[in-house]
Amino acid sequence: MSAPLFRRMAILGLGLIGSSVAQAARRGGLVEEIAGFAPSPRTRARAQELALCDEVCTTASAAAADADLVMLCAPVGAFGGLAQEIAGVLKPGATVTDVGSVKMAVIRDVGPHLPDGVHFVPGHPIAGTEQSGPDAGFADLFDGRWCILTPIGGADDDAGHMADRAEVEALARFWRGCGSNVEVMDPHHHDLVLAITSHLPHLIAYNIVGTAADLETVTQSDVIKYSAGGFRDFTRIAASDPTMWRDVFLNNRDAVLEMLGRFTEDLSSLQRAIRWGDGEALHALFSRTRKIRRGIIDAGQDAAVPDFGRHATPKSD
Amino acid sequence: MSAPLFRRMAILGLGLIGSSVAQAARRGGLVEEIAGFAPSPRTRARAQELALCDEVCTTASAAAADADLVMLCAPVGAFGGLAQEIAGVLKPGATVTDVGSVKMAVIRDVGPHLPDGVHFVPGHPIAGTEQSGPDAGFADLFDGRWCILTPIGGADDDAGHMADRAEVEALARFWRGCGSNVEVMDPHHHDLVLAITSHLPHLIAYNIVGTAADLETVTQSDVIKYSAGGFRDFTRIAASDPTMWRDVFLNNRDAVLEMLGRFTEDLSSLQRAIRWGDGEALHALFSRTRKIRRGIIDAGQDAAVPDFGRHATPKSD
Numbered sequence: 001m002s003a004p005l006f007r008r009m010a011i012l013g014l015g016l017i018g019s020s021v022a023q024a025a026r027r028g029g030l031v032e033e034i035a036g037f038a039p040s041p042r043t044r045a046r047a048q049e050l051a052l053c054d055e056v057c058t059t060a061s062a063a064a065a066d067a068d069l070v071m072l073c074a075p076v077g078a079f080g081g082l083a084q085e086i087a088g089v090l091k092p093g094a095t096v097t098d099v100g101s102v103k104m105a106v107i108r109d110v111g112p113h114l115p116d117g118v119h120f121v122p123g124h125p126i127a128g129t130e131q132s133g134p135d136a137g138f139a140d141l142f143d144g145r146w147c148i149l150t151p152i153g154g155a156d157d158d159a160g161h162m163a164d165r166a167e168v169e170a171l172a173r174f175w176r177g178c179g180s181n182v183e184v185m186d187p188h189h190h191d192l193v194l195a196i197t198s199h200l201p202h203l204i205a206y207n208i209v210g211t212a213a214d215l216e217t218v219t220q221s222d223v224i225k226y227s228a229g230g231f232r233d234f235t236r237i238a239a240s241d242p243t244m245w246r247d248v249f250l251n252n253r254d255a256v257l258e259m260l261g262r263f264t265e266d267l268s269s270l271q272r273a274i275r276w277g278d279g280e281a282l283h284a285l286f287s288r289t290r291k292i293r294r295g296i297i298d299a300g301q302d303a304a305v306p307d308f309g310r311h312a313t314p315k316s317d
Numbered sequence: 318m319s320a321p322l323f324r325r326m327a328i329l330g331l332g333l334i335g336s337s338v339a340q341a342a343r344r345g346g347l348v349e350e351i352a353g354f355a356p357s358p359r360t361r362a363r364a365q366e367l368a369l370c371d372e373v374c375t376t377a378s379a380a381a382a383d384a385d386l387v388m389l390c391a392p393v394g395a396f397g398g399l400a401q402e403i404a405g406v407l408k409p410g411a412t413v414t415d416v417g418s419v420k421m422a423v424i425r426d427v428g429p430h431l432p433d434g435v436h437f438v439p440g441h442p443i444a445g446t447e448q449s450g451p452d453a454g455f456a457d458l459f460d461g462r463w464c465i466l467t468p469i470g471g472a473d474d475d476a477g478h479m480a481d482r483a484e485v486e487a488l489a490r491f492w493r494g495c496g497s498n499v500e501v502m503d504p505h506h507h508d509l510v511l512a513i514t515s516h517l518p519h520l521i522a523y524n525i526v527g528t529a530a531d532l533e534t535v536t537q538s539d540v541i542k543y544s545a546g547g548f549r550d551f552t553r554i555a556a557s558d559p560t561m562w563r564d565v566f567l568n569n570r571d572a573v574l575e576m577l578g579r580f581t582e583d584l585s586s587l588q589r590a591i592r593w594g595d596g597e598a599l600h601a602l603f604s605r606t607r608k609i610r611r612g613i614i615d616a617g618q619d620a621a622v623p624d625f626g627r628h629a630t631p632k633s634d
Contacts, residue, residue, distance in 0.1 A: 077596075101546075126543050126545050126546050127545060128546070130610070145545055146542060146543055146545070148543075183542075189534075189535075192534050192535050193535050193539045193540070193543055194543070194546060196525075196528070196529050196532060196535055196540060196548070197529070197539075197540055197543045197544055197546050197547065197548040198543075198546030198547045198548065200525060201525065201546070201547030201548050201550070201551055202547050203584075203587060204521055204525060204584070205547070205606075206587075206602055206603055206606050207580065207583050207584050207587055207602075208513075208517060208518065208521060208580055209606040209609055209610075210583055210602050210605065210606055211513070211576070211579050211580045211583045212513050212514070212609065213605065213606070213608075213609055214579070214583075215513060215579070217506075217509050218506075218509050218510050218513055220609065220612065221612075222510045222514075223510070223513060223514055223609065224609065224612040224613050224616050225463060225500075225616060226443050226463055226465075226510055226511070226514045226515075227514055227613050228443050228444060228462055228463070229418075229443050229445070229511060229514050229515030229518070230514065230515045230516075230518035230519050230522070230554055231513070231514040231515065231518050232613055233518070233550050233553075233554060234518055235606070235609050235610040235613055236550075236610065237547055237550060238603075238606040238607070238609075238610065239606070239607050239610035239611075240603075242599075242600050242603035242604045242607070243600065245599070245603050246596050246599040246600045246603060247596075249591050249599055250591070250594055250596055250599070253591055253592070253594070256591060257588065257591060257592060259528070260584075260588055260591075262528050262531070262532070263524065263525055263528045264581070264584065264588075266524050266527055266528045266531075267520075267521070267524050267577075267581065270520060270523075270524055271574065271577055271581075274566050274567070274570055274573060274574060274577075275570070275574060277567055277570070279394075279563050279564075279567055282559075282562070282563040282566055282567070283559050283560065283563045285523055285524075285527050286523055286555075286557075286559035286562050286563060287559045288527065288530065289522075289523050289526040289527055289530070289552070289555040289556070290555070290556050290559070291530075292526050292529065292530055292537065292540065292541065292552050292555075293447070293526075293552040293553065293555065293556035294556075295537065295538075295541040296541050296544050296549055296552055299541050299542060
């Protein structure tokens with residue numbers, strides 16, 4: 001364990017990700033002291049019981065004051081308000097970052113509130129489970145996963161905040177210390193990549209579970225009982241936090257609508273193949289999709305125990 | 318271990334399911350002797366090497382001759398041909414069953430070929446992985462999973478085959494011996510239930526992986542690298558056997574099109590909510606879908622290590 005990268009870290013939001021960041025930062029000895037904030041008294045009390053932070057604060061400003069690293073870990077819809085609230089107490093030279101699943105909207109909502117001399121380096125760890133809340137966090141959530149940083153312009157951006165090399169590198173070291181691989185990416189490209197690899201999969205999963213719940217010919221108990229044939233995996237994804245995901249879709253609208261449009265187009269063509277009994281078209285697609293799977297296994301991005309199952313209830317048999 | 322339920326069992330098709338059935342039947346001491354058949358010489362050679370059966374036959378008829386239980390374990394599109402081929406050698410009093418993912422089409426394709434005095438009890442074990450071939454099978458694939466039997470009418474059906482209580486019960490005992498829970502269901506209802514719990518999830522998974530592969534703005538390497546955010550689970554499903562799944566969609570057309578129609582309708586409404594920024598509608602659906610997940614966990618149908626991951630490549634980190 002080397003010297004801490006930051007003296008005081010503030011974690012604003014103590015759900016699955018905030019709680020995991022606190023535990024991973026501790027595990028790696030990455031910061032000297034952690035101040036946490038959550039708007040809900042229940043979450044704060046639980047964070048206290050779990051001893052997630054050195055200090056659990058009742059306001060975001062109290063946590064952010066004097067912090068060298070401030071990480072926004074709330075649903076992205078709350079980021080603008082949080083940034084506005086803490087702007088006045090931010091220490092010159094502090095780094096503000098986040099873990100939001102969208103990046104253009106975060107830059108739009110957070111950037112304008114931050115004072116000169118504060119470094120803003122948006123980030124996104126690609127890790128999670130379908131669980132929520134402080135109890136769901138664990139120290140190794142980020143191990144072997146990617147964390148994407150989307151620094152703005154690399155130099156001064158429009159609002160005059162420096163996001164220079166040193167601060168980006170310090171944050172990258174923080175995430176590596178949490179077990180992640182780090183990649184720097186353009187924020188617009190990030191939003192496109194995540195729209196197809198994460199946002200659309202979640203939308204589709206939520207949608208099919210909703211469709212299944214509304215059937216008249218098949219009961220909910222049938223669906224639950226016979227879910228092992230594929231449906232079960234969708235329910236896991238569709239159990240993710242509703243507020244977080246509402247905010248993702250509201251804040252990555254254009255990219256999601258673009259990917260959704262292509263998905264629907266392709267699905268119509270599959271529907272037509274089924275209706276007209278075009279077995280060749282079906283077989284051709286079903287063979288092609290195996291290749292991407294192979295790539296994921298080769299890239300070591302397949303987990304024998306998927307994230308989503310890691311903390312699931314053990315099988316009853 | 319009690320006395321075997323059948324003397325000779327013929328398994329026609331030695332892929333993931335056929336291979337697993339052979340191993341589970343052996344494990345449970347459920348049959349005295351297993352004869353296997355696969356059309357491909359390579360599969361037959363591999364089955365021989367793995368010693369899956371007591372006898373690996375080069376024709377379906379050779380395997381089925383003198384068998385007390387004949388199980389069709391090929392893709393459902395091959396069932397009609399197989400039934401026609403073995404019809405002449407079937408022993409009076411033998412039970413013919415299958416493991417196909419659709420049941421109405423199997424009854425349509427297989428029933429007419431079977432001679433009087435042969436019992437036809439269609440079946441479907443709800444278990445699998447994304448792997449294919451004889452090497453993919455394992456003895457505990459069916460443990461704790463459901464197997465659905467869809468006997469025809471309970472008495473003589475149109476073609477005059479008896480599917481009486483004793484034969485259904487013997488087959489149910491066989492599947493229980495393989496570790497399954499057994500449920501008897503109307504075949505039409507089976508096809509509806511599976512259309513939503515298995516066929517539509519597979520179709521959607523195949524579709525989104527195809528959509529992702531065709532993007533110009535996001536590379537395949539981006540998709541692979543950042544797949545942990547949800548997409549990865551879809552690729553696992555979309556790696557399933559193309560021939561098997563082509564046959565499923567061609568043979569459960571009406572039920573799949575019905576479910577797909579509802580899914581698309583619901584998806585359009587979600588799309589509209591995203592376009593118009595209707596956060597309440599999104600949040601309402603995303604909250605509702607958590608309930609079904611809860612039901613699956615409560616019913617013990619959630620696996621800490623999902624079937625689909627059980628034999629996957631171990632995580633690299």
